[in-house]
Amino acid sequence: xxxxxxxxGDDKSFAEAxxxxxxxxxxxxxNRIVRRLPMQIFLRFLARLHLFKRREATPSAILERYYEAxxxxxxxxxxxxxxxxxxxxxxxxxxxxxxxxxxxxxFMAHREDHGRQKFEHxxxxxxxxxxxxxxxxxxxxxxxxxxxTAADLGVPDGEFPTEFFTDGGVYDNMGLRAFSWLKHxxxxxxxxxxxxxxxxxxxxxxxxxxxxxxxxxxxxILWDRVWQLEREIFGHKKGFVFLPITEIVxxxxxxxxxxxxxxxxxxxxxxDLDRFSNQEVNALAQHGYEVGRKVCRQQEVFDxxxxxxxxxxxxxxxxxxxxxxxxxxxxxxxxxxxxxxxRLRKSSRRRVWTTLFDWRDWPSFLYAAIAFxxxxxxxxxxxxxxxxxxxxxxxxxxxxSGDPDIRQILTLVKSNPTxxxxxxxxxxxxxPAELNYEGVEVLTHSRIxxxxxxxxxxxxxxxxxxxxxxxxxxxxxxxxxxxxxxVTFAFPSRVKEVKIRKSNDEVPRVVRRLDQPIDLxxxxxxxxxxxxxxx
Numbered sequence: 001x002x003x004x005x006x007x008x009g010d011d012k013s014f015a016e017a018x019x020x021x022x023x024x025x026x027x028x029x030x031n032r033i034v035r036r037l038p039m040q041i042f043l044r045f046l047a048r049l050h051l052f053k054r055r056e057a058t059p060s061a062i063l064e065r066y067y068e069a070x071x072x073x074x075x076x077x078x079x080x081x082x083x084x085x086x087x088x089x090x091x092x093x094x095x096x097x098x099x100x101x102x103x104x105x106x107f108m109a110h111r112e113d114h115g116r117q118k119f120e121h122x123x124x125x126x127x128x129x130x131x132x133x134x135x136x137x138x139x140x141x142x143x144x145x146x147x148x149t150a151a152d153l154g155v156p157d158g159e160f161p162t163e164f165f166t167d168g169g170v171y172d173n174m175g176l177r178a179f180s181w182l183k184h185x186x187x188x189x190x191x192x193x194x195x196x197x198x199x200x201x202x203x204x205x206x207x208x209x210x211x212x213x214x215x216x217x218x219x220x221i222l223w224d225r226v227w228q229l230e231r232e233i234f235g236h237k238k239g240f241v242f243l244p245i246t247e248i249v250x251x252x253x254x255x256x257x258x259x260x261x262x263x264x265x266x267x268x269x270x271x272d273l274d275r276f277s278n279q280e281v282n283a284l285a286q287h288g289y290e291v292g293r294k295v296c297r298q299q300e301v302f303d304x305x306x307x308x309x310x311x312x313x314x315x316x317x318x319x320x321x322x323x324x325x326x327x328x329x330x331x332x333x334x335x336x337x338x339x340x341x342x343r344l345r346k347s348s349r350r351r352v353w354t355t356l357f358d359w360r361d362w363p364s365f366l367y368a369a370i371a372f373x374x375x376x377x378x379x380x381x382x383x384x385x386x387x388x389x390x391x392x393x394x395x396x397x398x399x400x401s402g403d404p405d406i407r408q409i410l411t412l413v414k415s416n417p418t419x420x421x422x423x424x425x426x427x428x429x430x431x432p433a434e435l436n437y438e439g440v441e442v443l444t445h446s447r448i449x450x451x452x453x454x455x456x457x458x459x460x461x462x463x464x465x466x467x468x469x470x471x472x473x474x475x476x477x478x479x480x481x482x483x484x485x486x487v488t489f490a491f492p493s494r495v496k497e498v499k500i501r502k503s504n505d506e507v508p509r510v511v512r513r514l515d516q517p518i519d520l521x522x523x524x525x526x527x528x529x530x531x532x533x534x535x
Contacts, residue, residue, distance in 0.1 A: 449467060
């Protein structure tokens with residue numbers, strides 16, 4: 001309606017206006033919204049911090065932005081033409097009634113006794129058309145209800161409370177109930193053309209009724225029943241003319257019609273806004289034209305002279321002659337017809353995984369990078385780390401096999417090897433022993449400090465702490481050794497309080513401590529002596 005003058009102008013203006021619609025249905029709206037859903041989680045988090053408006057972080061908000069960018073721009077209700085008058089229907093989720101948006105604002109129903117409804121007028125002419133259309137097409141389940149405030153309508157806060165709106169089809173499946181409201185508006189209606197593009201009810205096997213499928217199936221049955229009731233009530237009323245997508249136009253009636261096998265597939269084509277192919281766009285537009293012409297002839301909506309005999313309009317002409325033709329069976333070979341019929345049958349199935357990524361949409365690159373990190377780079381790094389750990393373990397085992405100290409350190413890391421050791425008594429002595437190492441060769445002497453202590457008090461300066469010191473001595477008794485097999489080693493310690501512990505399988509020994517400190521290079525130390533019996 002915003003482009004009514006272009007549609008009713010010359011052929012060039014019409015083609016330009018129509019191309020915008022075609023471009024939009026080939027824009028892949030649904031999948032572009034799906035690709036941005038994970039980002040909505042972050043935006044909702046910012047909304048909780050009051051850094052972002054919560055209603056801007058919903059799929060409906062993305063749909064609104066696409067409407068504004070590709071179809072309507074920043075246009076308001078008052079910019080709609082007076083003729084033809086456009087009424088956009090929405091369901092008020094807050095009150096559960098029908099709402100109508102037009103160039104005069106919002107007309108919202110209120111429930112009264114005996115099921116009657118009274119419409120209240122809110123002069124919200126400043127409402128954004130993209131937001132209203134987003135609310136009117138917010139199909140439940142995928143799109144949450146759209147929040148509309150007094151500021152959105154351009155009215156004072158007290159005149160309209162914030163309420164939520166969703167798809168008008170929830171309340172009025174085909175828009176027929178709104179005509180009772182139009183009668184109260186003194187609308188003179190001679191003929192009402194009802195575009196019925198509803199998908200026919202499909203039979204399902206028991207395997208298709210899973211946990212989620214049961215809820216979806218129940219919803220489908222309910223919607224199908226509402227559709228049947230609407231057809232029963234209004235189908236035979238004078239002035240109502242239904243144009244169903246399920247109608248088949250015989251070639252004997254209209255030689256310019258599509259082949260019947262192609263028309264049969266069109267009634268089941270999907271209705272979500274993913275990317276429609278050129279063939280789908282052409283076939284849908286041509287079939288709609290043909291059905292409209294057939295019904296108008298049968299119902300005598302127009303004079304016979306006003307109904308054109310020419311072939312139907314082809315939105316994308318360069319696809320018509322090469323794919324399926326538009327002038328009847330004589331110009332369309334069976335192989336081409338069969339090919340297009342099979343292609344349309346495939347297109348009736350909702351495509352999810354095959355169209356999830358699109359290199360023309362930047363989030364696809366982001367998810368590809370994340371997928372690469374998760375499924376390729378991360379496993380590769382884990383595998384590389386595993387290989388590196390295996391190699392290091394092999395090297396450490398090899399070193400430990402030839403160095404008992406490394407083996408001891410590995411044991412300390414894994415567990416406490418002194419947990420089963422027993423304390424050893426220390427003898428007090430007044431004089432140090434004479435150390436005689438004649439015939440004794442010390443091959444190695446190593447010491448391991450284990451400083452993994454815990455203070456017994458919070459005050460570290462006054463606390464008693466523990467540090468484990470382990471000495472290992474490898475010695476050899478030469479042939480010149482003439483002693484009795486007792487070897488004594490001295491250990492001058494800086495620490496006065498030392499506890500000596502041993503394992504049960506060690507060489508017998510005696511530990512002695514000199515009762516007076518000794519002077520070792522100007523530093524007082526406590527002298528301990530370890531006498532080992534190597535006999």
